[in-house]
Amino acid sequence: MRVVAGSAGGRRLAAPPGTDTRPTTDRVREAVFNALGSLGVVDGARVADLFAGSGALGIEALSRGAASAHFVESDRRAADVIERNLADLALDDRAVVLRRPVEGAVADLPVGLDLVLADPPYAFDAWDVLLEALVPHLADDAVVVVESDRSVALPAGWEKVRERTYGGTVVLFARPDLPARGAADPTGAHA
Numbered sequence: 001m002r003v004v005a006g007s008a009g010g011r012r013l014a015a016p017p018g019t020d021t022r023p024t025t026d027r028v029r030e031a032v033f034n035a036l037g038s039l040g041v042v043d044g045a046r047v048a049d050l051f052a053g054s055g056a057l058g059i060e061a062l063s064r065g066a067a068s069a070h071f072v073e074s075d076r077r078a079a080d081v082i083e084r085n086l087a088d089l090a091l092d093d094r095a096v097v098l099r100r101p102v103e104g105a106v107a108d109l110p111v112g113l114d115l116v117l118a119d120p121p122y123a124f125d126a127w128d129v130l131l132e133a134l135v136p137h138l139a140d141d142a143v144v145v146v147e148s149d150r151s152v153a154l155p156a157g158w159e160k161v162r163e164r165t166y167g168g169t170v171v172l173f174a175r176p177d178l179p180a181r182g183a184a185d186p187t188g189a190h191a
Contacts, residue, residue, distance in 0.1 A: 001056060004030045006063030008089045015054045016078040024119055024147060028166045029060050032145060035162065035173065036115065041143050042066055045114035048137075050102045051124075055082035057117040057145075062091045069094065070109055074101040106133045114139050119147040128155040135176055146172040 001013045004026055024032075036042050043065040049058030050072045058069040071086075073079045079099045086092040098105045102120070116134055127146070132155060134144065143161060146152050148170050154160060161173040 001054065002026060003056075003060060003063045003089070004033065006060070006065065008059065008063040008091065011089055013054055013056055013059065013085050014081050014088075016075065016081045024056055024169075025166075028147075028169050028171065029056060031164065031166060032057075032147075032171055033060055033064060035164070036143065036145070037064070039143060039161070039173070041115050046110060046112055046139070047115045047117065048072065048109050048113050050105075050116065050118040050130075051120040052082055052097075053078055053119065055085050055097075057119060058095070059085055059089065059091060061115060061117070062094055063089070066115070067094065069096075071095060071097045072102050072105045072109075073097065073099065102130065103133075106130070106137070109134075109137045111137050112139045113137050114142050116142065116144040117147075118144065122149040124148075127152050131155055131158060131174075131176075138176060142175060144174050146174065148172070 001015055003009055003011050042061055045066040047058055047061045047066045047069040049069055052071040052073040055071050058071050062069050071082050079097055082097050086095045149168055151170055152172050154174055157177050158174050159177050161175055163172045
């Protein structure tokens with residue numbers, strides 16, 4: 001597994017031992033970040049990589065010019081690998097690793113996130129709860145990228161930006177509808 005592009009492009013990434021993590025393939029990562037680049041989301045972004053595993057998604061964002069990244073990973077061995085990958089690539093000065101379950105760590109994410117990358121175990125099904133918990137932490141034009149083995153139904157107040165399938169992986173790009181987030185009051189005046 002390698003960083004696809006950017007300042008660390010071509011450099012190897014370590015993966016956590018065992019089969020508990022499922023790193024996003026280089027091909028899918030490249031497609032995701034090409035799409036994010038076309039949306040103008042990555043450069044200078046404040047990023048959260050949820051269910052981070054090896055940290056490959058957040059590291060790819062940092063390599064491509066993201067300002068900072070918070071990595072959330074509950075598995076001790078995987079969190080150790082993330083920290084090692086960040087140090088080896090000299091990206092640790094722009095990163096924070098939160099070693100706890102996503103459900104408990106969302107409250108500790110910074111406000112103003114521009115990009116959230118969520119690649120949970122495929123059995124994960126609490127998308128409504130997770131996406132709603134993220135809303136107060138998102139910048140107005142934030143994009144949330146969801147990776148799953150199936151199409152994910154978005155809760156009310158969210159819009160699909162795009163969805164692509166790569167083999168057995170479905171990648172959904174979504175964002176909260178601005179009116180649902182309070183960007184406009186009921187009279188139509190903008191906040």
